[in-house]
Structures are given as C-alpha cells and as structure tokens.
Amino acid sequence: MFKWFKISLLALLLAYPGLTFGLSGEDGLHSLVVGTKVAPPFAVKNDQGVWSGMSIELWREIAADAGLSYEFEERDLAGLLEGLQDGSLDAAVAALTITARREEMMDFSHPFHTSGLGIAVLADDTGGWLQVLERFFSPEFLKGVGSLGLVLLLFGFLVWLFERRKNPDQFGGGVLKGIGSGFWWSAVTMTTVGYGDKAPASLGGRLVAMIWMFAAIIIISSFTAAITSSLTVSRLESRIRGPEDLARVRVASVPSSTSAAYLEREHIAYSHYPDPAAAVAALSAGKVDAVVYDLPILRDLAVNGDGSVMVLPKVFERQDYGIGLPAGSPLRESVNRILLEKINSPWWDDILYRYLGTVR
Incomplete structure (x- = not known):
C-alpha cells in the first residue's frame, strides 16, 4: 500500500517540481532511495563515504534539475536488480547495462554511454618459450x-x-x-x-x-x-589475443553480470568472484589467466593498479549503460528528458574526459 502511495506521490512531485522541497521534510519520508555500487569509473566511493563517478555525476544533475530529494544506498549487483523489482529502490545508478532480460523485469532510462566487454590479462603474459x-x-x-x-x-x-x-x-x-x-x-x-x-x-x-x-x-x-x-x-604478443582464446585458458568474471551471461552463452567455464576488483586481484596473483568484464571498469582497474595487468584493445559484445528504474516508474519520463539534455551538452564531454580520458 505504501509503495503505491509513494509512486503516486512521486508522480505528483514530478508534475509540480516546485512542491518537492516543500514536501521533503526532515524525516526524509519522500526522499528517493537510489541504489548504487562501487564500479569505477561509473561509481566511486572515497574513504569518507562520498560518492562520485560518471553515473553519480549524471544522477546529481538530473535530480537537481527535477528537484528530487534522494539518498544513496549501497548494494551489490544482485541487490540492485532485486531492489528495482521489489520496489525497495526508486532508482539504481552505477554501471547497469541494458539487456532484454532485465528490461522484462524493470525499466531503464535512455543509454548514457556505450562501450562493450573487454579482457584483462597479465601485462607480461607472452607465453614464454x-x-x-x-x-x-x-x-x-x-x-x-x-x-x-x-x-x-x-x-x-x-x-x-x-x-x-x-x-x-x-x-x-x-x-x-x-x-x-x-x-x-x-x-x-x-x-x-x-x-x-x-x-x-x-x-x-x-x-x-x-x-x-x-x-x-x-x-x-x-x-x-x-x-x-x-x-x-x-x-x-599476449597468448590471449581476443575472445576466441578464452575457451583454452582460466577465465574469471562476476556472476549475474552481462559478461557472465556472455561466457555462459559461449559455453566458456569461468571462476566466480564477487566483483571485478577481486577478479583482477586473482589475475595478478596468477590464479586465473584472464578477466572478462565491462571494458571501462577493467581499464580503470588496470590504470589504477600496480601495472601487472593490461586490457586488450579488442572490444566485443556491445554494452549500453542506463539508469535502472522500477517497472512503470513515474520518474522515467522526467529522467529521460533531462538525461538527453545533459549527455548532449559540453558538460558531458568534460565528464567523459575526466573519468575516461576521452570524449565522444
């Protein structure tokens, strides 16, 4: 009952943005719960618990323009997807890829970034003699x-x-x-x-x-x-040059991710790790030969690591990233409109350059 009351109230707030701040009291009753997870460069959490990153910056701009009050709640990937399905989250902002299977269970905003899967290997993995x-x-x-x-x-x-x-x-x-x-x-x-x-x-x-x-x-x-x-x-050369070499080496990935779905579809066995950082750590320790995950995240881990890992230049399996929303969310129309304005502005070019080192 409270869930539908909350959705109806959100629709009213979006229709009349000026009411948002007036109705958001100190108890935070009407504050949105936005799920996120650590996924550099999309979502980064510092030692003080402050969030930043491409997705976080974009959400802050959208919320400011729409006059939305919100608070972040950290969850793992499975928790984000479950929260959007059961309504305990009003939005999910991290590195969520848009897939047909997920679209059946929830809604997504328009894509704000397009990339693909990548492969991380040891920097000196040449195979020797x-x-x-x-x-x-x-x-x-x-x-x-x-x-x-x-x-x-x-x-x-x-x-x-x-x-x-x-x-x-x-x-x-x-x-x-x-x-x-x-x-x-x-x-x-x-x-x-x-x-x-x-x-x-x-x-x-x-x-x-x-x-x-x-x-x-x-x-x-x-x-x-x-x-x-x-x-x-x-x-x-690395002895792993692309996805065609994955079937004969030890591969790591994160369960329930789009990279895991790709490996399962291609019948490639892989070791399960809770997050890409743990998988890359296993690669550095020699426990696996390759890590398959979202290319931007792997690049960020390689650049900010100890130099023992590199990411192959080959990109495969296109990935579109969006903001996750519950099915039928009244936020979708407003979020999409503001999102399109933001990603087509010079501000977004600055964000891409700051976090990825590139622009469109």
Whole structure:
C-alpha cells in the first residue's frame, strides 16, 4: 500500500517540481532511495563515504534539475536488480547495462554511454618459450615446411632425371636412392651449405641447378623472414589475443553480470568472484589467466593498479549503460528528458574526459 502511495506521490512531485522541497521534510519520508555500487569509473566511493563517478555525476544533475530529494544506498549487483523489482529502490545508478532480460523485469532510462566487454590479462603474459615451441608445431608452420619439402623434392627429381645416366656415381643406384641424392643436393644448395659431394654434370642438370640457385635465394630469404617475424611476435604478443582464446585458458568474471551471461552463452567455464576488483586481484596473483568484464571498469582497474595487468584493445559484445528504474516508474519520463539534455551538452564531454580520458 505504501509503495503505491509513494509512486503516486512521486508522480505528483514530478508534475509540480516546485512542491518537492516543500514536501521533503526532515524525516526524509519522500526522499528517493537510489541504489548504487562501487564500479569505477561509473561509481566511486572515497574513504569518507562520498560518492562520485560518471553515473553519480549524471544522477546529481538530473535530480537537481527535477528537484528530487534522494539518498544513496549501497548494494551489490544482485541487490540492485532485486531492489528495482521489489520496489525497495526508486532508482539504481552505477554501471547497469541494458539487456532484454532485465528490461522484462524493470525499466531503464535512455543509454548514457556505450562501450562493450573487454579482457584483462597479465601485462607480461607472452607465453614464454612454450608459445615459441607451439608456433613451430602450429598447422601453419607445418604446412609451410611441407610445401618447402615438396619444392625440394621437385628440383631433386629434375636433377636426378638429367643426371641418372650422365652422373651415375652421384645420382645413380636405383630410383629411390637417386631421387634421395637429388633431394639432398637441392637442400644443401638452397641453404648455401654446398658440401660439394654432389654436383650436376649434364647440361640439363646444370640448367636446373642454375634455376634452383636463384629460386632458392628468394625462398630461403622469405622463409627466414617468416620464422623471425613469427618468433618475434610470439615473444611480444599476449597468448590471449581476443575472445576466441578464452575457451583454452582460466577465465574469471562476476556472476549475474552481462559478461557472465556472455561466457555462459559461449559455453566458456569461468571462476566466480564477487566483483571485478577481486577478479583482477586473482589475475595478478596468477590464479586465473584472464578477466572478462565491462571494458571501462577493467581499464580503470588496470590504470589504477600496480601495472601487472593490461586490457586488450579488442572490444566485443556491445554494452549500453542506463539508469535502472522500477517497472512503470513515474520518474522515467522526467529522467529521460533531462538525461538527453545533459549527455548532449559540453558538460558531458568534460565528464567523459575526466573519468575516461576521452570524449565522444
């Protein structure tokens, strides 16, 4: 009963903003209860209990323009969602992402920021020499070696074809032995080792040898460059380069979050942590290999951490952030109108630059 009385009273206050302060007495009966949680850079709480952050600053501007009296109540993510559903919260202001599933249970304001999911890894997570060895046994590398072997066999066969009668001492002794000798000759010629134990004597064999010498210079140069580049990249790159690598490493995330929903949808197992800060701490301690969560929050934790963690540049799974409201909330229309005015003003550019280091 009190819940519907409160909603009706809020509708009246929004229709006549001037009444708000007059009806908000010292008992705070008509003060809104706004849920929030620590989620830098959206919501930050200092040692004195004072809140700041992108979402908090935006809500303060909206409340000031609408003439709303409110008080913050800290909860975890599950508590924020439950509070919006049971009506114990009049709004939720943090890093709430708008999803179809949540929209079925509550209302949201228009989005005020768009980003996506990100992946945090150890800054020096290059895989070491194990990854180098993996490159040598990768399908791409083995395919290249196999192709080179076929070229060596081809030129070895051609030399044997011309030399098998003219030069039987070096390329004779049966088909397999002769072709094997040709293969050996093409290999040492390509590598410029040239032991001198075999050399073509016929005109045709020497023409094949001349063609192969020039071709081998190009092939060995390209092959050497490819190997060097592959090994260098493997030493500099993280062994986790994007969401496609998550299935084979230890992943951490926060239950009931959109990042957890993504991992579950992709059938990627993950360790549960109460908040992203705890997950990143586990990453720094080597308990997990990657943390999947909202990109802005991971970046904030990495920038303000000890430098052991970095966030991959790849962004995936678009995220729209909004202010959570109970279903049918009379606040929605007023909040949306003021929110759109604020995020399309220079003031919002200043907020984005202060908390994210970027503007639109």
